[in-house]
Amino acid sequence: MAAAAASAAFVLVACVPIEPEADSSTSPEVQAPAITRGAASELDPVGADAAKAQEVNLWMREMSRWSAPDSYWGTVAEQSADELQRLADSYPVAESAVPAELSAAAGAITAGKLELGARDYEAAAITLEAAPTALNGVYEQLVMDAEAVEADTGWRLTLGDDLMTTGTGQDNARVERWIDGDTMETSTGEIVRLIGIDTPEMSQTCSQAEEALAAVQAMAPEGATITLRSAWTHEPTDKYGRSLRYVELADGTDVGYSLLLSDLAEARYDSRDGYRWHLREKAYRDTGGDPGFDAACAFAATGLILLEDDDRYNDDGRERSDRMSLIERTLAQSGAGLGDMVVDARATHETRDREAARKAANSSAPSDWSFDFPDSLCPTRWC
Structure with missing residues (x-):
């Protein structure tokens, strides 16, 4: 479905050119900020x-x-x-x-x-x-x-x-490096973009970008084993080939959720701003965090498809329509x-009327084998 959406001429895509990959190493003086960890289990259907x-x-x-x-x-x-x-x-x-x-x-x-x-x-x-x-x-x-x-x-x-579940599958991987606060490379060379959040691109003029990077590096340092969980409502990759995943740690921490709780990221790119719905959307939005990014902070193009009102390209709306069609x-x-019920009632009554008429006719007809014996000749057991 994502491919069909991407091929439509009038589907809009973010047109900001993607920035060249910046040096993801944080400045020596940048320390990992205080992190409020959020567990993926808090986002399950409970x-x-x-x-x-x-x-x-x-x-x-x-x-x-x-x-x-x-x-x-x-x-x-x-x-x-x-x-x-x-x-x-x-x-x-x-x-x-x-x-x-x-x-x-x-x-x-x-x-x-x-x-x-x-x-x-x-x-x-x-x-x-x-x-x-x-x-x-x-x-x-x-x-x-x-x-x-x-x-x-x-x-x-x-x-x-049951309600819709977290995703269609999961894979384990190891962290090779973090490119910025919402994008990483795994040991297999796969580039992973976190679903539903956004952090600034790395630059010397945006300290919050470095803070977000320092936070994810502290939570999931190089070599750490992570779980990449897919969301079935999302296309598996964006137009730049990056895998779209929730990233979870061995202790159950949801990295994106933790960034939101720590005011180091914004909840974005979901059904509330014109993109696809994802299961953790409301929980991410309800964190209520406000990172207050500096005006100097820049954001790269999303690579995600911006949905039009046309329901053919709105998977969430179309899938709801399919479900409700039952x-x-x-x-x-x-x-x-109910129309058949009226027809059936007529037929039932007509059948009963015919049966009643038949029974009435049978009860009034003389018996073929009866005899009219004089009283003196009538055997007791017959008369």
Whole structure:
């Protein structure tokens, strides 16, 4: 998908020319600043934000599994209406129109079944039509609620058992050298750019760039073993060929997160400023750090694709649409199912009427083998 995005003519890319690689050795007088270490485990799906997102996630999954009744027989309609009402009562997003719309649809199904029982088919058809009408409005509201929950919690819903996980894979490597505070070279020659943060380029006029470099060199010095964790929402490399990774230490420290907590980096290049969403985005942003970089500090081109509003190049928006399509299909099928229910009721009643008429005819017809014996001749066991 990243390749398709990069090839589109109107997709914008940061046009600042990348600076020549600067000498990454810090000045002798620059000491590593005080570092607040942040553990990668703090960014895993735990806590109030993850619990809230998971509550909504599981509700959406149940909604995607609901089915409209398509049969008049038995209690299919009643069970479907009861389930819809339960979903309305348990909806976990406050101040949403979803519960009222679901309740209206459940009520229409219940009332329509009663009218079908009374054989008022025309009235039932009108009543049942109110259900898909209400459900059509539910889908758009659900999408808006899902977007709001994802923005508020920082997690992405899957409509599966769990929220989205940290990444698609990880590799171990050793530090060869740090180029600056957010870019390193590994012992295999791979250049790695940290996801979701930005530090100034090395220059003699930006002391904060040297401080950031000194901090990462202190946390992960040359030869240190590190874990490079990929984020599935990101392209694996930028247009300069640098691998995009979270960098974690053997003790579980997230290097980028630690720089943010220490006011040595800015949280950037995520869905809040026009780039791709990544799983640790909200946690990075919520650090609230303000490094207050000097005006003399310079930043190189990102190498990342700046997303347009066109959803074809917005992986996050497109993937959300794909996930929510499970619910969309469920709701879209409700109209056809309820229409089948009216047809089924007519057929059921006609069948019952024919059966009743047949039984009535059989009960009134004389028996072929009966005889009219005089009382004096009638055997007791027959008469």
